[in-house]
Amino acid sequence: MHLTTLILTLGLLWPLSPPPTEILRGWQPPAGPYGPGHRGIDLAAPPDTPVLAPAAGTVSFAGPVGGRGVLTLTLPGTGTPPLRTTFSPVTPLVKAGTPVRAGTPVARVAPGTHCPRSCLHWGLLRGDTYLNPLPLVSRPPSRLLPPDD
Numbered sequence: 001m002h003l004t005t006l007i008l009t010l011g012l013l014w015p016l017s018p019p020p021t022e023i024l025r026g027w028q029p030p031a032g033p034y035g036p037g038h039r040g041i042d043l044a045a046p047p048d049t050p051v052l053a054p055a056a057g058t059v060s061f062a063g064p065v066g067g068r069g070v071l072t073l074t075l076p077g078t079g080t081p082p083l084r085t086t087f088s089p090v091t092p093l094v095k096a097g098t099p100v101r102a103g104t105p106v107a108r109v110a111p112g113t114h115c116p117r118s119c120l121h122w123g124l125l126r127g128d129t130y131l132n133p134l135p136l137v138s139r140p141p142s143r144l145l146p147p148d149d
Contacts, residue, residue, distance in 0.1 A: 040123030
């Protein structure tokens with residue numbers, strides 16, 4: 001399934017409420033599979049903030065990775081291999097194998113050192129390829145502001 005088609009049909013919800021959330025660091029794709037980059041976006045969120053499923057799916061992983069809590073949600077009907085969205089650092093509220101609806105609380109933001117201030121790292125993958133999750137969420141329309149006098 002082409003990414004443009006997904007943007008029009010999937011319409012992910014923001015994983016934090018109320019949307020839109022302040023983006024502390026954007027997606028910076030690496031030049032290669034092992035190169036430096038930022039494989040997701042960082043959303044400002046204090047510890048214990050509920051993390052919501054951005055779409056219906058199945059929790060495919062919920063546990064620690066490298067000392068940080070991680071939750072991965074696999075999104076059915078998004079092509080082969082299916083899209084997976086990841087969240088860290090979190091304390092999972094559901095176990096692997098649990099089906100969830102869009103908007104269901106699946107985790108809570110955990111204290112961590114990923115950002116200079118507390119945040120949720122939100123990633124998106126197809127297979128081993130990292131993608132930018134931002135094009136898949138709805139954002140308010142841009143507004144032009146009057147020039148300063």
